[in-house]
Amino acid sequence: MIDLYYWTTPNGHKITIFLEEAGLPYSVHPVNIGKGQQFTPEFLAIAPNNRIPAILDRDPAGGGAPISIFESGAILLYLAEKTGKFIAPDLRGRVATLEWLFWQMGGLGPMAGQNHHFNKYAAEKIPYAIERYVRETRRLYGVLDKRLADRPFVAGDYSIADMAIYPWIVPYRDQSQDLAEFPHLKVWFETIAARPATKRAYDVAAAINAAPTIADEQSRRILFGGARS
Numbered sequence: 372m373i374d375l376y377y378w379t380t381p382n383g384h385k386i387t388i389f390l391e392e393a394g395l396p397y398s399v400h401p402v403n404i405g406k407g408q409q410f411t412p413e414f415l416a417i418a419p420n421n422r423i424p425a426i427l428d429r430d431p432a433g434g435g436a437p438i439s440i441f442e443s444g445a446i447l448l449y450l451a452e453k454t455g456k457f458i459a460p461d462l463r464g465r466v467a468t469l470e471w472l473f474w475q476m477g478g479l480g481p482m483a484g485q486n487h488h489f490n491k492y493a494a495e496k497i498p499y500a501i502e503r504y505v506r507e508t509r510r511l512y513g514v515l516d517k518r519l520a521d522r523p524f525v526a527g528d529y530s531i532a533d534m535a536i537y538p539w540i541v542p543y544r545d546q547s548q549d550l551a552e553f554p555h556l557k558v559w560f561e562t563i564a565a566r567p568a569t570k571r572a573y574d575v576a577a578a579i580n581a582a583p584t585i586a587d588e589q590s591r592r593i594l595f596g597g598a599r600s
Contacts (some may be wrong), residue, residue: 373397373450374427376414377481378404379576381480381538382443386424387575388534389447391568393454401579417441428453435439442475447531457530466524471518471525471532479515482507486546505547512540516553524559537563 373390376395377383390397402408402423409421417439418425425441429478432453440446448469451458486504487498515536518525525532540560543550550557563569 372429374400374429376400376402376418376423376425376427377579378402378423380404380423380582381483381541382422382575383424384538384541384572385535386426386442386446386450387571387572388537389450389457389531390572390573392534392566393450393456395450395454399575399579403580426450432434443471444535447472447535451531457534459526459528462489467526468530468532471530472535474514475532475535478509479508479536479539482511483542483546487542490547491545495542508546508548509552512543512548512553512556515559516556519555519559523562529563533559537569 373395375386375390377386377399378401387399389395402414404423407467408414409418409423414425415421417427418441420441422441424443424446425439426446426449427437427439428449429437431438438449440449447460458468482504485500486508489500489504493500515525524530525536540550540556550560
């Protein structure tokens with residue numbers, strides 16, 4: 372059994388997509404980041420960076436004590452290695468999968484996240500910041516579109532790299548992007564959206580938080596007011 376500490380964000384969706392695709396049994400423990408639940412001692416014990424998602428694997432390979440993992444990329448890699456699924460067994464395929472997993476972790480996620488913040492959540496609209504992150508997001512969409520020009524998924528077969536990238540493309544409208552400008556990316560996006568496991572993962576999100584938004588000033592302070600001691 373996997374205990375999943377989760378909220379309805381792109382990084383959270385990555386893990387529910389994998390778990391649904393792999394058919395692993397899991398239980399969801401919602402961590403409402405708008406209410407500050409990511410700062411509880413219980414959560415910090417497994418996720419010291421106070422960010423979701425995190426997991427506790429109660430049945431690790433080889434037995435022994437449960438293993439906790441934080442950081443969505445590390446979780447995806449751990450689960451892929453645990454199950455032998457969604458990561459290529461050959462060297463070149465594995466390298467490609469990891470390249471694009473880390474591309475999302477180090478590029479698309481942070482840039483799209485800043486795009487969301489300055490476009491949608493920042494109290495002060497700063498044109499320079501908005502333009503900077505919208506343009507960089509568009510550049511990254513272009514990189515992905517080019518990669519998908521001659522293959523159905525970023526590493527050939529469907530993998531943890533696609534699972535990591537897809538949730539960050541879902542809010543493309545909030546990022547001021549138009550998928551019509553990226554035809555190969557659009558086909559890839561629609562293909563993943565149609566997968567039954569993807570639909571189930573997003574059903575999990577809807578059941579937990581049907582209207583994801585930052586609704587009040589207190590939530591803004593918790594999310595954007597800096598780290599707590």
